[in-house]
Amino acid sequence: MNKISIKTLPEDEYFLGHKGCGGCGGTLVLRWALKVLGVRCFVVVPAGCMSAIGFIYPQMAFGVNAMIAPFAATGAMLSGIAAVVRARGLENVHVVGFAGDGGTADIGLQSLSGALDRREKIIYICYDNEAYMNTGVQRSAATPVGARTTTSPSGQVTFPAVKKDLLRIAAAHGIPYAATASVGHPADFLRKVERAGQIDGPSFLHVFAPCPTGWGCPADRTIALGKSVVETGLWPLVEWDHGRVTINRQPRSFAPLSSYLDEQTRFRGLKPKDIESLMKERDSKWAALHAWVRESTSSAEV
Amino acid sequence: MSTTDFLSGNEAVAQGVRLCRPRVIAAYPITPQTTVVERLSEMVESGELDAQFVHVESEHSALALLMGSAAMGARTFTATSSQGLLYMAECLHYASGGRWPLVMMNANRALALPWNIYGDQSDSLALVSSGWIQAYAESAQEALDMIIQAYAVAEDPNVRTPILINLDGFVLTHTYEAVSIPSQAAVDAFLPPRDLPLGFPGTFNLNQPQSLGVTAGPGDYTVFKYLQHAAMLEAETTIAATATRFAQIFGRGSHGMIESYQAEDAEIVITTLGSIAGTVRMAVDALRAEGIRAGMLRLRYLRPFPCGALADALFGKPRLHTVRAIGVLEKDISFGHQGSVSLEVKAALYEHASRHRSLTIPVINFVAGLGGQSISTEDVIAMYRALEEANQAGQDHDFPHLATPGLTDVRFAGMENFREQDQHQDLA
Structure with a gap:
């Protein structure tokens, strides 16, 4: 199979003419992933932004087979399609889900877990814009500490919130392939989608996807934020492939958090001590990540 | 050749489902439905029934999963009861709105609170407006016969409406009686093929990609709902015609509505x-x-x-x-x-x-x-x-x-x- 790259990315469009906001990171995730996977896809998106902007009868934005799932049921609906693919011995097809962070980390987690547990041959892609955006920016379990939402107006919550680590939750199911990615690093993302498409079993991608509307940043800063979040160390690019963990991008030193935070009104409420604790949290996350890499290297079958 | 066996209501349902040869079965346990999916799992393991038997994580997932399978044009089955049926509630309306021809069995059971596992009809009656055809069996034989007829009705292009077959919990699900089991050949001849034809509304197509389960604004929404209602009304004719045809072939079950x-x-x-x-x-x-x-x-x-x-x-x-x-x-x-x-x-x-x-x-x-x-x-x-x-x-x-x-x-x-x-x- 030819290695996919930005240069060889097909011109075919499979998600076009939708009503997404300017600068939407989530729509980029769908558009790019489908270019990699091609027309023989069965796509499931749950209730949320992508279904609200892509399926408005009679104007359909998908150029592949696609359906909307009940909010909680992306994993289940993918499984139902995968079961028939299995029954009929269909080849060279992909069963792909695109769900937001609320549809994945909150309401859809049970259904995702079931699909991963059963080793369904599916690709599940979570585009993470760190809140419920379709309903107007409410806090999800993937909202970072300190971010203002319409249900956490000060940016503070009354419990020690830690953004759910979806990569490790997925990997803990013992699935073959899971990775994080960012729309700010398209080459890395495309490669991971291609890899996911080669996996015989479930694969899970957790993709950082800025939402200018919800984050309070200019619409042309989506890609820049997708890069700076990686440089600050707040969003590590990591890959779990058959038990082996690889850090795909290791910044030599972390860029100051302000290079990422200051561009977004949602972080306006952060005080210096909050930023201090965000740095501490980032550092402990990286320490845990390095430990995970060491552990996987010593235990993985090579 | 049909055979006669001594079966509980649930076992009769399982036999009926086997004869209809669904591609995909989603299974989640709940009393007093569970023996249906237990029997089906045995049939799949023994090779008697060639189906994908999927252990789902909830009833909500069971029905969502089958909608995915139905969108692929496959015949499906699941069974539930009581709390499980209500946990599915969102998906019941979803499936009927999507016009997928699902067939599901429900063991009628009381609803909590107070907890109670025994039979009554509160569960299915709470969902009578969910857009599913609702049938109520009196006997194990009728349950088996209703299951077979249900696929013919649901998959009729003019109906395309899911069907819920109800059996009173324990009183019918767990009571044994002599049941005539039709031959596979007779049921195959009675039913359409187990896969919906390519291009059937509400199904995917690799040559002509489809968007399913869409969003519609107030005007179009009303039209979709009107058509759903009209199809349900039309189903009464199809149910009657199917029962007549069934009675001609199998020699019983000529009752109408x-x-x-x-x-x-x-x-x-x-x-x-x-x-x-x-x-x-x-x-x-x-x-x-x-x-x-x-x-x-x-x-x-x-x-x-x-x-x-x-x-x-x-x-x-x-x-x-x-x-x-x-x-x-x-x-x-x-x-x-x-x-x-x-x-x-x-x-x-x-x-x-x-x-x-x-x-x-x-x-x-x-x-x-x-x-x-x-x-x-x-x-x-x-x-x-x-x-x-x-x-x-x-x-x-x-x-x-x-x-x-x-x-x-x-x-x-x-x-x-x-x-x-x-x-x-x-x-x-």
Whole structure:
């Protein structure tokens, strides 16, 4: 199979003419992933932004087979399609889900877990814009500490919130392939989608996807934020492939958090001590990540 | 060649499903449904049934999963009960709106709180407006036959509506009887192929990609809902035609939407549904021996609601005797009003009465069998006697109009268990 790259990315469009906001990171995730996977896809998106902007009868934005799932049921609906693919011995097809962070980390987690547990041959892609955006920016379990939402107006919550680590939750199911990615690093993302498409079993991608509307940043800063979040160390690019963990991008030193935070009104409420604790949290996350890499290297079958 | 076996209601359902050869079965346990999916898992493991048997993580996922499979054009099956059916509730409306021809079995069981695993009809009746065709079986044989017919009806291009087959929990699901099991060849000939044809509405197509389960604004939404309603109404014709065809091939099951027992010349009629009909029949026989003109109408389908067939059975044909009082016996209460089936029946009676400018006749709603409470033949006979009294009252004292608020006649059976001392305690 030819290695996919930005240069060889097909011109075919499979998600076009939708009503997404300017600068939407989530729509980029769908558009790019489908270019990699091609027309023989069965796509499931749950209730949320992508279904609200892509399926408005009679104007359909998908150029592949696609359906909307009940909010909680992306994993289940993918499984139902995968079961028939299995029954009929269909080849060279992909069963792909695109769900937001609320549809994945909150309401859809049970259904995702079931699909991963059963080793369904599916690709599940979570585009993470760190809140419920379709309903107007409410806090999800993937909202970072300190971010203002319409249900956490000060940016503070009354419990020690830690953004759910979806990569490790997925990997803990013992699935073959899971990775994080960012729309700010398209080459890395495309490669991971291609890899996911080669996996015989479930694969899970957790993709950082800025939402200018919800984050309070200019619409042309989506890609820049997708890069700076990686440089600050707040969003590590990591890959779990058959038990082996690889850090795909290791910044030599972390860029100051302000290079990422200051561009977004949602972080306006952060005080210096909050930023201090965000740095501490980032550092402990990286320490845990390095430990995970060491552990996987010593235990993985090579 | 058909064979005869000694089967429980659940086992008969499993046999019926096997003969329909679904591609995908989603399984999640809940009492008293569980033995259905247990038997099916054995059939799949032994190779008797070639199907994908998927262990799902919830009932909600079971139905969502099958919608995915149906979008691929595959025949599917799942079964549930009670809390599980309600946990699916969102997906019930979703599936009917998506017009996927799913077939599901429900073991009718009480709803919490208080927790209770025994049979009543609160679960499916709470979802009577979910857009599913609802059938209620009386016997294991009828359950098996209904399952087979359900696929033919649901997959009819004019219907494309999911079907829920209800069996009373334990009383029917776990009671054994001799059941005739048709041959695979006969069922194969009766049903369409197990895969929907390419291009069937609501299915994917690799050559011509489809967007399914769409969003629609107010104008289009109304049109979609109207079409859904029209298809459900149309289904009554398809159900009848399918039953006739089934009876021609298998030699049984010619009943339409309603089964009538001694109702042709009855003066007092109890309308009911599900397995209690057997007991009602015995009560009718006992009363007939006394010279009392008792009869029964068993609603086999609650959706589409057989308004016309009900009016026809009660008033339509030339009769020697006029129906003077009607009872509705059901295992359900719609709190703050009356039983759900009573509401359905009364609506049909009103339609008839208003068209014919005729007076209404007394209707008593008997709410019985809640949470598995037993209903004896004597109980049912007492219900008929109450109908007779109501009839007398109507003749002697100009029985009050039943639509008058506060005068709805709803009688709860089994209140002898009411404990005075519990009145002041919060039981739930």
